Amino acid sequence: MEQSNGIEQFLRSMMAILASRAMSAAEKLHCGGMLIQTRIKSRNASVMLFDDEKRGLKVVAASRKEIVGLTQPLSPESISGYVCTHKVPLLIEDIETDHRFCCRNGNYKTKSLISVPLLSDQERVIGVINVSDKEGGGPFTKSDLSALLEYAAWITPLIESLAMFERLEAEKERYQELAQELEIKQKELIIASTERSELVQMVVHDFKSPLSAVISNMDLLSYLGPSESQKPIIETAFKGASKLLEMIDEFLHIARVDECQERGVIPCPVSFLPLVHEQIEALMPLVREKNMTIENQCELDVQVLGDPMLLGHLVQNLISNAIKYTPVNGRIRVGMGAWESRRTADPTHTVLKFWVEDDGEGIEDRYKESIFDKFVRTEKSVESGIKGTGIGLFICRKIVNMFQGKIWVEDVTPHGSRFCVILFIPEEN
Numbered sequence: 504m505e506q507s508n509g510i511e512q513f514l515r516s517m518m519a520i521l522a523s524r525a526m527s528a529a530e531k532l533h534c535g536g537m538l539i540q541t542r543i544k545s546r547n548a549s550v551m552l553f554d555d556e557k558r559g560l561k562v563v564a565a566s567r568k569e570i571v572g573l574t575q576p577l578s579p580e581s582i583s584g585y586v587c588t589h590k591v592p593l594l595i596e597d598i599e600t601d602h603r604f605c606c607r608n609g610n611y612k613t614k615s616l617i618s619v620p621l622l623s624d625q626e627r628v629i630g631v632i633n634v635s636d637k638e639g640g641g642p643f644t645k646s647d648l649s650a651l652l653e654y655a656a657w658i659t660p661l662i663e664s665l666a667m668f669e670r671l672e673a674e675k676e677r678y679q680e681l682a683q684e685l686e687i688k689q690k691e692l693i694i695a696s697t698e699r700s701e702l703v704q705m706v707v708h709d710f711k712s713p714l715s716a717v718i719s720n721m722d723l724l725s726y727l728g729p730s731e732s733q734k735p736i737i738e739t740a741f742k743g744a745s746k747l748l749e750m751i752d753e754f755l756h757i758a759r760v761d762e763c764q765e766r767g768v769i770p771c772p773v774s775f776l777p778l779v780h781e782q783i784e785a786l787m788p789l790v791r792e793k794n795m796t797i798e799n800q801c802e803l804d805v806q807v808l809g810d811p812m813l814l815g816h817l818v819q820n821l822i823s824n825a826i827k828y829t830p831v832n833g834r835i836r837v838g839m840g841a842w843e844s845r846r847t848a849d850p851t852h853t854v855l856k857f858w859v860e861d862d863g864e865g866i867e868d869r870y871k872e873s874i875f876d877k878f879v880r881t882e883k884s885v886e887s888g889i890k891g892t893g894i895g896l897f898i899c900r901k902i903v904n905m906f907q908g909k910i911w912v913e914d915v916t917p918h919g920s921r922f923c924v925i926l927f928i929p930e931e932n
Contacts, residue, residue: 510594535661536564539654545634546612551583552630552662553730560587560631582618583631590628592619592652594838596642610634615642619655621662629662714751718744722839746892747772753894756816760901770808770906772929775855776801778811779837782818786826793831797822800838805924807855809906814926817902820860820895821922827889828863828920836860841928850907853928862919871912875900899924 540548549565559574578584582604586593595601597614620628624872632655637643721741729737779801790797807814809893825835838855866874870881878893899922903910909925 519684533564533659535654539651540566540634543617543634543643544638545643545647546636546638548634550621550630550632550662550844553577553587553628560584563630570925582616583633586618586620586631587628589715590620590622590626592648593602593617594643594645602910613640613642616647617651618646619651621659623659623663631661639847702812714744714748741788750892750894753892753898756898757894757901758924760813760816760898760905768810768813768905769848770810772806772931773809773811773812773814774804775807775839775857775926776804778815779818779839780858782822783837784816786822789823789826793826793829793833794827795826795831795833795835797837798834800836801839801857803839803855805841805855805928807906808850808927808929809855813902813905817899817924818857820899821924822893824922825859825863828884829861830863833861833862844927849927851927851930853930855926855928856923857926858921858923860915860916860919860921865914866912866920874912875910896922 510627536548536550540546547566548566549570550563552563553559554561554574557574559576561574562570562572565571575581575583577587579588581602582593582595585603593616595616598604598616599614613636615637616633618631621630621632623629632651634643634647634651637647643856719739721737721744724737725734725741747784748931774849780799783797783799822835822837829835837859839855841853841855844852844854864883864887866881867883870879873879874881875896876893877895877897880893900910903924903926906926911923913923915921
């Protein structure tokens with residue numbers, strides 16, 4: 504009867520600790536550990552957690568404070584390593600008669616011990632609990648083992664919460680560092696708003712080169728055969744760095760366009776047909792990679808008012824956008840036509856209509872205007888997993904507006920989109 508009351512009192516005390524709102528997870532672990540140690544009459548106890556980086560077991564709590572922080576290699580020849588490897592608890596009455604393990608040093612006063620694994624809901628071992636030195640000198644019992652197993656099941660969620668809290672704290676520190684870096688970059692950008700050319704050079708040399716090195720090394724790590732736990736980390740870092748590199752490239756393009764706009768570019772006659780052929784040829788590797796066909800229906804050899812670099816970027820963006828959103832084995836059409844202007848406000852009397860047509864999923868009506876805004880992407884494109892920043896078409900509109908032209912998108916039957924541009928043919932044509 505007295506033993507039953509003792510167990511009942513132990514359970515009430517343990518539940519009170521675990522349910523307490525005034526105690527942190529670490530405090531609950533400490534108080535719960537003291538309680539279970541008293542319950543099974545153990546003088547020494549320790550909690551060891553699996554350390555992914557060091558591939559070993561690290562002591563995070565112990566009766567002997569001097570061993571906290573030490574890491575033990577994950578070896579099945581050690582007691583803790585055996586428990587982690589086999590995911591089974593150990594109740595050893597006399598360690599000296601158990602030939603599976605080496606003799607322990609002289610820090611232990613008795614020969615009996617218990618070691619139980621800490622298992623997550625997915626049966627993943629996150630650590631072990633060890634107890635030794637039974638009060639009175641006798642061996643630990645099966646009842647002690649049952650109590651320790653029950654305690655292990657109770658504290659595993661707490662330990663996982665602590666691990667998550669530590670990860671969140673680490674992430675918080677990292678984000679604080681990033682916030683400081685971003686604040687510095689923001690100040691640099693404010694200063695650079697009046698020094699555009701220096702900003703472009705800074706981005707090219709200080710951002711793009713080291714980021715390319717990061718991507719190359721991530722690719723090398725993937726080639727060297729990382730572990731299963733490392734693969735998603737490398738993949739995430741690779742995707743993030745590639746995305747950032749793409750954003751930097753787009754930023755450079757915007758900076759160049761803005762710089763031209765601030766300088767006040769004076770439109771001059773530009774031979775448009777060679778420019779289109781040049782951009783198609785440059786993008787052919789991407790076309791071949793997706794086994795697509797590109798039909799170049801551009802035959803009108805005329806000049807248009809503009810700037811060679813900006814018009815080249817306009818054509819490049821429109822064709823690369825079509826390649827991106829056209830499925831494998833798909834088709835792209837590029838064409839042009841000329842006719843008399845119908846608006847008295849137009850800079851010349853003749854206009855050139857240039858278009859790029861794809862056979863992708865098309866663009867919903869609600870996006871037909873906003874698709875040319877900065878960072879806008881349709882739901883279909885995001886859901887399909889197609890990479891993009893929503894900057895390319897924004898740049899196209901800026902370029903077209905600089906030369907008083909017009910850009911829009913229309914549907915293609917049975918499916919797809921046709922991006923159209925109006926530019927102006929000088930009078931001498």
